[in-house]
Amino acid sequence: MSLSKETVEYVANLSRIELAKEELEKISKQLESIIGFIDALRSADVTDVEPTDHIVPVNNRLRSDEPRGSLPIEKTLANAPHKDGRFFVVPKVIE
Amino acid sequence: MNYEPVIGLEVHVQLKTKTKVFCACPTEFGKEPNSQVCPVCLGFPGSLPVLNKTALEYAAKAGLALNCTVQKYTKFDRKHYYYPDLPKNIQISQYDLPISKDGYLDIEIGGRTKRIRIKRAHLEEDAGKLVHHENASLVDYNRTGQPLLEIVSEPDINSPEEAYEYLTSLKSIIQYTGVSDCDMEKGTLRCDANISLRPAGTKGLGVKSELKNLNSFKAVREALTYEIERHEQVITGGEQVVQETRLWDEKTGRTISMRTKEEAKDYRYFPEPDLPPFEWTEELIETIRKTIPELPKARAMRFMKEYGLQEADAKQLTCSMQAADLAEKTMRAYPGANKKTVVNWLIGPLASEANARSLQWHELGIKPEDLVELIGYVDSRQISNLAAKAVLTEMIDTRRTAGLIIKDKNLAQISDESSIEKDVAAVIAENPKVVEDFKSGKSNALMFLVGQVMKKTKGKANPQVVGDILKRRLQNA
Numbered sequence A: 001m002s003l004s005k006e007t008v009e010y011v012a013n014l015s016r017i018e019l020a021k022e023e024l025e026k027i028s029k030q031l032e033s034i035i036g037f038i039d040a041l042r043s044a045d046v047t048d049v050e051p052t053d054h055i056v057p058v059n060n061r062l063r064s065d066e067p068r069g070s071l072p073i074e075k076t077l078a079n080a081p082h083k084d085g086r087f088f089v090v091p092k093v094i095e
Numbered sequence B: 001m002n003y004e005p006v007i008g009l010e011v012h013v014q015l016k017t018k019t020k021v022f023c024a025c026p027t028e029f030g031k032e033p034n035s036q037v038c039p040v041c042l043g044f045p046g047s048l049p050v051l052n053k054t055a056l057e058y059a060a061k062a063g064l065a066l067n068c069t070v071q072k073y074t075k076f077d078r079k080h081y082y083y084p085d086l087p088k089n090i091q092i093s094q095y096d097l098p099i100s101k102d103g104y105l106d107i108e109i110g111g112r113t114k115r116i117r118i119k120r121a122h123l124e125e126d127a128g129k130l131v132h133h134e135n136a137s138l139v140d141y142n143r144t145g146q147p148l149l150e151i152v153s154e155p156d157i158n159s160p161e162e163a164y165e166y167l168t169s170l171k172s173i174i175q176y177t178g179v180s181d182c183d184m185e186k187g188t189l190r191c192d193a194n195i196s197l198r199p200a201g202t203k204g205l206g207v208k209s210e211l212k213n214l215n216s217f218k219a220v221r222e223a224l225t226y227e228i229e230r231h232e233q234v235i236t237g238g239e240q241v242v243q244e245t246r247l248w249d250e251k252t253g254r255t256i257s258m259r260t261k262e263e264a265k266d267y268r269y270f271p272e273p274d275l276p277p278f279e280w281t282e283e284l285i286e287t288i289r290k291t292i293p294e295l296p297k298a299r300a301m302r303f304m305k306e307y308g309l310q311e312a313d314a315k316q317l318t319c320s321m322q323a324a325d326l327a328e329k330t331m332r333a334y335p336g337a338n339k340k341t342v343v344n345w346l347i348g349p350l351a352s353e354a355n356a357r358s359l360q361w362h363e364l365g366i367k368p369e370d371l372v373e374l375i376g377y378v379d380s381r382q383i384s385n386l387a388a389k390a391v392l393t394e395m396i397d398t399r400r401t402a403g404l405i406i407k408d409k410n411l412a413q414i415s416d417e418s419s420i421e422k423d424v425a426a427v428i429a430e431n432p433k434v435v436e437d438f439k440s441g442k443s444n445a446l447m448f449l450v451g452q453v454m455k456k457t458k459g460k461a462n463p464q465v466v467g468d469i470l471k472r473r474l475q476n477a
C-alpha cells in the first residue's frame, strides 16, 4: 500500500511532529511497510464476527468513591522540563 | 426572506463526586495548584484508570432525569488531541455507546410547552487549567480527570429565549438529582452553542458557527442574539456563512472569529483498552431511577393543586430543591388556609433578603417555624407589615426568633384605640388645613393624616385602626 505525501504530512501534523524532507521520505517508507503488515488483517473473513471493544472478558470493574492521597509536589514535577513554583510551564498557548 | 435560527446546545456539568472519574484524587475546589494529582490523572506511563462507581451512577441518574434511556452496554473511548491541559494527549470520553441517549426536556415558552430532544449524555474526564503569562503558560492539573457529563441537545431550539429556558430547566433538573451544583461561576456547568439559519419553514440546515466562552445563561442568550443578526446580514448580503468557532466577548457584546485553521477535527476515537466496558442490569437501572426525587415541574404542578398556588408562584418556588423544601415546610406549618400569605413572604421579603446577601433563601438560616411565627404576628395585627420586614432582617442577622426581637425592640403595634386617640386628636388640631381638604372631598388628605399619626407613634400604630378613628372623628366633627 502506498501513502501519499499529503497523508504522511497530515499524520505528522496530528502528532505535532515536524518532518524534514529526507525524514518525510524515510518515514513514508516505514509507515507503508507498517500498514502493509497490518493490511494482512483484511484477508480475514469477519462476516459473522461482532466488533470487539475489549479483548479481556472482564466487565464492570468499579472503584468506590473514596479519596486517597495525591502525589507530593516534588514527585509531580520531578520530570517536568520546565516548572515555576507549583506549576508545569509550557510555551505560551492562546486559543 | 424570513430566517429561522436553529440552535443546539452542548452542556458540560461536573459531577459532584468526592474523587476523580478514573483515579482516587480528591476533587475539592480551590486547592493549591497540582496538589490533587496522581500518576493516573497526570498520564504517567504504566498507570491504569479505574472507573468511579459513583460517577457512573450519577451520570445514569442525570440521564434518567432527562428522560434518556440508559444503554445496557456502555464503553469508553479515547479522543485524541494535543493541548497542554490534557496530559495524556488523549481524553477518555465516550463515542458510539454513551451511557444514555434519546431523552427530552419540556420548556415553557410563550405560554406553551415545547419539547427539546436530548441526543445523548456521556461521561468523560475534564481537562486542566491554564494560566497565561507573558511568555509562557502555567498548567494546573487539579481539575484534570474530574467527571464531566456532556449533555447534547438536538437542534430543536429556535430562539435565544428557548435556549435560555432550556438551560434554566436543565440546571434545575440536574440540581434536583443532586449529582452536580451546576454553578456556572465555579465552572461546574459550561455551555457551548451551535447556531445556523435557514429560510423559515424549510427543513435543511445552514452553515453553523460554534460559540464558546459563554460564561452565563445571559451570555448564551446575548451571544445567540448577536450571532443570528450576523448570519442574517451575511446571508442577505449575498455571502456565505463560514463554518467556524467564535468567541463571545462580554465587554463589546460581539462574537469574534478564532481565526484558527479550520481543518476538520480528527479525533481518531478508538475503544479505551485500559477500561473494561460496563453492562447494566435492569435492576441496577431501576435502583438508580428510584433515587430521583420529584422533579421541579411535577413539584410545581403539585404545589398548584395541593396549596392552591398560581402557576408563576409555583414555578418560582420550585426552581431549586432546597428552596422548594423550605417553601413546602413553611406552607405546611402555616395554620392559615390561604397559603398565598406564605408565598408572598417567600418571594417578597425573604427573596430580597437573600438577593441582598447573594444567597438563596434556604441559605439564610431561617427555619419554617420561625417564619410562620413572624407571619402570625402580622396576621394577628400585633406588628405592622413594615415592622415585620425589619424583624425578618434582624432574625437573619442575629438568629433570634421574631417574638424575642419584637419584645426587645418594643415593636408591638398599638391596636388599642384608646392609646391612639390622643395622637389622633393632636394631629387633627395641628393640621386644620388638611382637615378642611378632607372635608371638601380630597381623599389623599386622609392618607396624609394617617401618616402623621404613624410618625407620632413611631410606626407602631396599626394604620388601619388609625384610619378608622380619623374617619370617625372627622365625620362627626
Ligand SMILES: [Zn+2]
Pocket (backbone or CB within 6 Å): B020, B023, B024, B025, B036, B037, B038, B039, B040, B041, B042, B145
Ligand atoms: Zn489522580
